[in-house]
Amino acid sequence: MFCPKCGSLLISKNGKLVCPEHGPVEKEVTFKEKSKTKKDVGVMREKPEVHPKTKAQCPKCGNNEAYYWVVQTRAADEPPTRFYKCTKCGHVWREYS
Numbered sequence: 001m002f003c004p005k006c007g008s009l010l011i012s013k014n015g016k017l018v019c020p021e022h023g024p025v026e027k028e029v030t031f032k033e034k035s036k037t038k039k040d041v042g043v044m045r046e047k048p049e050v051h052p053k054t055k056a057q058c059p060k061c062g063n064n065e066a067y068y069w070v071v072q073t074r075a076a077d078e079p080p081t082r083f084y085k086c087t088k089c090g091h092v093w094r095e096y097s
């Protein structure tokens, strides 16, 4: 990282970047860090391992709680299919809405 004012190499001090000429440099650096964070969120979204829980009865073991997610399987004007996964036995089933 370099100072946006003078181009000096910035020194990391207590988690902040400090220019030897101008002192703490924050504004420009913060913007860059924000765009980096957005990228990280996008990466996390590609791993949908954790689904929200809902009240649904598992047809296999009778458990009353299941993870659910919705998948648009066919044409866009048709209702999406809701999938459930039992939190207890891991059984997956679907429900046509």
Ligand SMILES: [Zn+2]
Pocket: 003, 004, 005, 006, 007, 008, 019, 020, 021, 022, 023
């Ligand atoms: Zn500077």
Ligand SMILES: [Zn+2]
Pocket: 058, 059, 060, 061, 062, 063, 086, 087, 088, 089, 090, 091
């Ligand atoms: Zn179950």
